[in-house]
Amino acid sequence: MKYEVNRLGFYGKYGGAFIPELLHFNIEELEEKYKEIIAEKSFQKEFQALLKDYVGRPSPLYYAKRLSEKYNTKIYLKREDLNHTGAHKVNNTIGQILLAKRLGKTRIIAETGAGQHGVATATVCALMNLKCIVYMGEIDIKRQAPNVARMKMLGAEVRPAKSGSKTLKDATNEAIRDWINNPEDTYYLIGSVVGPHPYPDMVALFQSVISKEIMDQMMDKEGRTYPDRIIACIGGGSNAAGAYYHYLDDNRVELVSVEAAGLGLKSGESAATSVLGSDGVIHGSMTLLMQDKDGQIIEPYSISAGLDYPGIGPLHAHLIETGRSIVLSATDKEALSAGLLLTRLEGIIPALESAHALAALDKIDFKPNEITVVNLSGRGDKDLETYIRELKITE
Amino acid sequence: MGKQRINNIFKSGDNDILSIYVTTGYPELESMPVLVEELAELGVGFIEVGMPYSDPLADGQTIQYSSSIALKNGIDLDKYFAQVHQVRSKVDIPLIFMGYFNQVLRLGVENFLQKCLNSGIDGLILPDLPPEIYKENYKAIFDKYDLSLSFLITPTTSDKRIKLFDELSSGFIYVISGSATTGKTNNFTNSQLEYFKRINRLKLNNPKVIGFGVSNREKYLIANKYSDGAIIGSAYIKALKNSKDYIKTTRQFVDKILKS
Numbered sequence: 001m002k003y004e005v006n007r008l009g010f011y012g013k014y015g016g017a018f019i020p021e022l023l024h025f026n027i028e029e030l031e032e033k034y035k036e037i038i039a040e041k042s043f044q045k046e047f048q049a050l051l052k053d054y055v056g057r058p059s060p061l062y063y064a065k066r067l068s069e070k071y072n073t074k075i076y077l078k079r080e081d082l083n084h085t086g087a088h089k090v091n092n093t094i095g096q097i098l099l100a101k102r103l104g105k106t107r108i109i110a111e112t113g114a115g116q117h118g119v120a121t122a123t124v125c126a127l128m129n130l131k132c133i134v135y136m137g138e139i140d141i142k143r144q145a146p147n148v149a150r151m152k153m154l155g156a157e158v159r160p161a162k163s164g165s166k167t168l169k170d171a172t173n174e175a176i177r178d179w180i181n182n183p184e185d186t187y188y189l190i191g192s193v194v195g196p197h198p199y200p201d202m203v204a205l206f207q208s209v210i211s212k213e214i215m216d217q218m219m220d221k222e223g224r225t226y227p228d229r230i231i232a233c234i235g236g237g238s239n240a241a242g243a244y245y246h247y248l249d250d251n252r253v254e255l256v257s258v259e260a261a262g263l264g265l266k267s268g269e270s271a272a273t274s275v276l277g278s279d280g281v282i283h284g285s286m287t288l289l290m291q292d293k294d295g296q297i298i299e300p301y302s303i304s305a306g307l308d309y310p311g312i313g314p315l316h317a318h319l320i321e322t323g324r325s326i327v328l329s330a331t332d333k334e335a336l337s338a339g340l341l342l343t344r345l346e347g348i349i350p351a352l353e354s355a356h357a358l359a360a361l362d363k364i365d366f367k368p369n370e371i372t373v374v375n376l377s378g379r380g381d382k383d384l385e386t387y388i389r390e391l392k393i394t395e
Numbered sequence: 396m397g398k399q400r401i402n403n404i405f406k407s408g409d410n411d412i413l414s415i416y417v418t419t420g421y422p423e424l425e426s427m428p429v430l431v432e433e434l435a436e437l438g439v440g441f442i443e444v445g446m447p448y449s450d451p452l453a454d455g456q457t458i459q460y461s462s463s464i465a466l467k468n469g470i471d472l473d474k475y476f477a478q479v480h481q482v483r484s485k486v487d488i489p490l491i492f493m494g495y496f497n498q499v500l501r502l503g504v505e506n507f508l509q510k511c512l513n514s515g516i517d518g519l520i521l522p523d524l525p526p527e528i529y530k531e532n533y534k535a536i537f538d539k540y541d542l543s544l545s546f547l548i549t550p551t552t553s554d555k556r557i558k559l560f561d562e563l564s565s566g567f568i569y570v571i572s573g574s575a576t577t578g579k580t581n582n583f584t585n586s587q588l589e590y591f592k593r594i595n596r597l598k599l600n601n602p603k604v605i606g607f608g609v610s611n612r613e614k615y616l617i618a619n620k621y622s623d624g625a626i627i628g629s630a631y632i633k634a635l636k637n638s639k640d641y642i643k644t645t646r647q648f649v650d651k652i653l654k655s
Binding site: 008016017018019020021022024025163164169170173176177180183278279280281282283284291293294295296297 | 448451455466472496549
């Protein structure tokens with residue numbers, strides 16, 4: 001494959017493992033073993049069984065008839081929102097928890113922004129009877145009380161990240177520090193295609209079940225294995241990486257990544273990393289990131305807590321640089337109306353993250369016979385309060 | 396003067412070298428040059444001049460805290476280099492840039508190194524630049540500049556890898572005393588002492604300086620017994636945090652370490 005990582009974990013010039021020597025031992029252990037373990041028959045058997053019976057896969061590829069009529073084209077939705085815990089995140093946590101068990105780890109740590117990855121991690125830790133500690137920015141803890149409660153009910157300890165801007169990036173820093181201080185018994189379960197090599201590659205691999213299923217489902221419904229276009233939102237970029245994975249080398253498929261523009265690209269309140277960012281190192285990986293003139297990392301903004309990450313996964317930085325993927329952006333407002341539109345046309349309330357992908361439909365010139373797959377990464381239950389407040393639903 | 400200034404202090408035969416870490420911009424925006432001058436006078440061997448970073452992965456709570464205050468105080472790279480330049484005209488003590496690789500990358504590696512040389516920095520410590528990536532992508536550039544680059548090793552670093560660090564390092568090798576972010580440990584354990592001995596058996600080319608968890612005179616002396624110097628960071632920053640008169644605190648702190 002053209003888009004695989006090289007020996008040092010780079011996709012082109014992006015990626016790598018820019019980590020303190022204190023982490024070398026942990027990363028090396030993982031790097032040496034992950035491919036081998038994942039390829040084991042017993043691993044695959046357990047992984048596939050859990051994806052089927054616990055997560056509820058395969059997730060449907062749903063032909064959105066009314067949405068298609070509106071845009072005068074053919075639009076399918078890949079229904080990751082129907083997964084257990086409500087988003088694609090669980091594909092990865094199932095994979096990594098099985099890996100952690102095989103590495104003999106007994107203590108799981110994770111970072112979370114909105115709490116979706118935290119919930120998905122706490123869920124698999126409950127399932128596997130492993131101790132779970134989730135780092136979450138102090139500010140996010142206040143903003144996402146229901147998810148904090150869910151994690152606690154699942155038996156996880158939620159530790160507030162009090163450093164820096166007290167949000168996702170700082171929760172990630174705290175989780176990495178915890179790992180440095182507990183190298184032997186602890187496994188760091190990263191939630192997106194970010195962080196030092198081998199995480200981006202590994203998380204993409206676990207999420208690649210999405211594109212694998214799309215291939216089979218496309219064959220079933222359209223008599224060919226590929227759509228003309230896939231649209232996915234990107235924060236760190238794990239749902240997009242999963243939806244693109246088996247099509248990366250297939251240039252018949254246009255890959256459209258949608259970033260959160262927040263209040264607007266030029267507003268100063270945005271998370272559109274590919275537009276506003278530049279090359280740099282964040283959380284152990286060379287990628288595009290939002291930074292000031294001195295390389296200090298800038299806190300991004302989006303109404304969607306899952307998209308306000310100051311970097312993007314190195315694979316995406318590489319896809320953007322090589323022109324393999326194109327990037328669009330959607331503002332808070334555009335995402336909110338796209339979310340409402342899908343709700344009214346199809347009876348599906350999307351997560352605000354996925355609503356950004358849907359908002360891109362307004363920005364594309366479709367041909368009637370073209371087939372577009374939108375990766376509907378998550379459901380909107382967690383965002384109801386925001387929808388109600390912003391769209392004044394109850395008035 | 397660059398590298399040579401660092402090499403000189405290890406060649407001078409002076410035993411028990413003490414190095415102190417200072418956070419630029421902390422406790423006050425302009426305090427670093429004053430502290431460096433004071434530390435030089437008190438007999439400190441060399442100074443790690445920390446440049447605060449928004450996301451300092453390898454630092455413990457104390458230094459993180461000082462960095463966030465310094466950034467709030469308004470420290471940036473222009474001011475950092477200006478302050479280094481200002482104090483360099485007054486002291487001859489080696490000054491080592493300590494920060495994160497993204498800061499170097501953002502300015503452009505060559506540009507950054509040139510600024511270091513121009514301002515009077517003699518070497519660098521970049522805890523998140525791994526040796527493999529350095530060797531493949533950046534060594535050729537660093538080699539053009541007369542600055543030392545010190546890599547860090549930990550108790551989990553293999554002998555083979557320590558040799559690689561020795562080959563790539565100049566100035567000195569930074570021996571992290573334990574597998575923890577800065578400022579965590581209370582005493583050197585037997586396994587730490589064994590680790591120091593193991594490193595000594597490797598007969599490295601570079602002088603070795605022990606850091607992370609060196610917090611008092613006793614540990615400073617033990618560290619020096621097994622190495623060529625000891626670095627104190629968190630304990631000093633902690634002392635400054637609780638101080639109203641940072642010059643006086645600095646004097647008392649260093650005297651307590653150096654004088655029996």
